[in-house]
Amino acid sequence: MLFDPEPKTRREDLYDRENELKSLLTYLKKERLIIIYGVRRVGKTSLLKVALSEAAIPYAYIDIRGMYDKSGNVSPSLFLKDLVDSFKRNLVFYERVKFDIRGALNNLRGFRFKDFEIEFSPIVKVDLHDLFKRIDDWCIDHGIRFILALDEAQYLRYSRFYSLLLSWIFDNLKEITIVLAGSEVGLLQDFLESSKIGRPLGGRVKFEIKLDRFNLEQSIDFLEKGFLQTNVRPGVDEIEKTVRELDGIVGWLTMYGRYRVSGLSHEESLSKTIKEAESIVRDELYNLIKDSKERYFTILKSICQGYNSWAAIKDYLEMKVSRMADSHFNYLLNRLVKFGFIEKNRDGYSITDPILIRVLKS
Numbered sequence: 115m116l117f118d119p120e121p122k123t124r125r126e127d128l129y130d131r132e133n134e135l136k137s138l139l140t141y142l143k144k145e146r147l148i149i150i151y152g153v154r155r156v157g158k159t160s161l162l163k164v165a166l167s168e169a170a171i172p173y174a175y176i177d178i179r180g181m182y183d184k185s186g187n188v189s190p191s192l193f194l195k196d197l198v199d200s201f202k203r204n205l206v207f208y209e210r211v212k213f214d215i216r217g218a219l220n221n222l223r224g225f226r227f228k229d230f231e232i233e234f235s236p237i238v239k240v241d242l243h244d245l246f247k248r249i250d251d252w253c254i255d256h257g258i259r260f261i262l263a264l265d266e267a268q269y270l271r272y273s274r275f276y277s278l279l280l281s282w283i284f285d286n287l288k289e290i291t292i293v294l295a296g297s298e299v300g301l302l303q304d305f306l307e308s309s310k311i312g313r314p315l316g317g318r319v320k321f322e323i324k325l326d327r328f329n330l331e332q333s334i335d336f337l338e339k340g341f342l343q344t345n346v347r348p349g350v351d352e353i354e355k356t357v358r359e360l361d362g363i364v365g366w367l368t369m370y371g372r373y374r375v376s377g378l379s380h381e382e383s384l385s386k387t388i389k390e391a392e393s394i395v396r397d398e399l400y401n402l403i404k405d406s407k408e409r410y411f412t413i414l415k416s417i418c419q420g421y422n423s424w425a426a427i428k429d430y431l432e433m434k435v436s437r438m439a440d441s442h443f444n445y446l447l448n449r450l451v452k453f454g455f456i457e458k459n460r461d462g463y464s465i466t467d468p469i470l471i472r473v474l475k476s
C-alpha cells in the first residue's frame with residue numbers, strides 16, 4: 115500500500131523512483147561506494163530497502179540514527195550488535211541468495227551458529243576489520259559480493275573509528291560495497307571528506323543518487339494512486355489543497371493519506387498531519403539550534419520573509435540581533451544548509467520544507 119507509514123521494502127509499494135531505483139540497482143552490482151542524498155522524509159530509506167530486496171545480493175542494513183537515538187552514541191560495540199541483528203533478520207534471505215554467513219564467520223570468536231540461529235556473545239571483543247575481511251574472503255571465493263548499507267550515516271561522524279574502518283574496507287577489500295544514505299546532506303559530505311573514503315584514485319569511485327521531492331504532478335498522482343488502493347475517494351480540490359500545503363514531501367503526503375483512509379475528513383486529516391509534522395520539525399530544529407537559538411531563528415525567519423541573498427540575510431540578522439563577523443555568520447548559515455533546513459540554489463537561499471515555514475510563522 116502506498117500509504118503504509120513504514121519505509122517501503124517492496125517494489126510494488128514504491129511510487130515512481132524508477133530512474134533512481136534503476137541506477138541504484140546497477141551501482142549495487144558493480145560499484146564499491148554509493149551515496150544516497152535527500153532531505154528528510156523524501157524516501158531515501160524506502161528506495162534503499164526496495165533496492166536491497168530486489169538486488170539479490172546479501173547485505174546488512176544498519177540505521178545509524180536509530181542506534182544514536184537509542185543510546186546517545188555510536189560505539190563500535192553498538193554497531194556490532196546492530197550488525198549481528200541485521201544478519202539474524204536476513205538469515206532466510208541469505209539462504210535464498212546462497213550466502214553462507216556461517217561459513218564466512220566460521221570460528222570467529224563470540225559467534226555460535228545453530229540451524230537458523232546466530233548466537234552472539236556481546237562480551238567477546240570482535241574486531242570489525244576481521245569480521246568484514248572474513249566476509250570479503252568468502253565472497254571472493256564464491257564469486258559474489260556483500261553490501262554494507264548504513265542509513266543516516268552522517269551520525270558516524272561522532273566516532274573517528276568509522277572513517278578509518280570504512281576507508282580500510284574501501285581500500286583493502288574487494289567484494290564489499292558500502293552504501294551510505296543521509297538526510298543531513300552537508301554533514302554526510304563532511305564525514306566523507308574527513309574520512310577520505312572514496313577519494314579519487316585516478317578515477318570516479320563514488321556513485322551518488324540524489325532524491326528530490328516529487329513535483330506537483332507526481333504529488334497529485336501519488337495521492338490519487340494511493341486512494342485508488344482504498345475505498346476513499348477525495349475530491350480533486352482536496353488533493354490539490356493537500357499538495358499545496360505539504361509540497362512534494364512524500365513522508366507528509368503518506369501521513370495525510372493514512373489519516374484520510376482511517377475515516378477522518380479532509381480537513382481533519384490535513385490539520386492532524388500538519389500538527390504532527392510541525393511537532394516533529396520543531397523538535398528537529400530545536401535540537402540543532404540550542405546553542406544559538408535567537409540567531410538561527412532570525413536567519414530562518416529572514417529567509418521566510420523573502421530575504422534570500424547572503425548579504426540580505428546578514429543585514430537582517432545584524433539589524434535584529436547584533437553585528438557579526440562574516441566567518442561566524444557563514445558558520446551559522448552553513449550549518450542550516452548542512453542539516454538540510456535550508457538550501458541554496460540559483461535564486462538564493464530557501465526553506466526546504468513548507469512545514470518548517472509554518473513552524474517559523476507560528
Ligand SMILES: Nc1ncnc2c1ncn2[C@@H]1O[C@H](COP(=O)(O)OP(=O)(O)OP(=O)(O)O)[C@@H](O)[C@H]1O
Pocket residue numbers: 116117118119120121122127128129130131152153154155156157158159160161297364365366368
Ligand atoms: N516512493 C515512495 N512511494 C510510496 N511511499 C513512499 C515513497 N517514498 C517514501 N515513502 C513513504 O514516505 C515516508 C518516508 O519515507 P522514508 O522513511 O523512506 O524517507 P526518508 O527519506 O528515509 O526519511 P528520513 O529522512 O526521516 O529518514 C514513509 O511513510 C514511506 O513509506
Ligand SMILES: [Mg+2]
Pocket residue numbers: 158159160265
Ligand atoms: Mg530514512
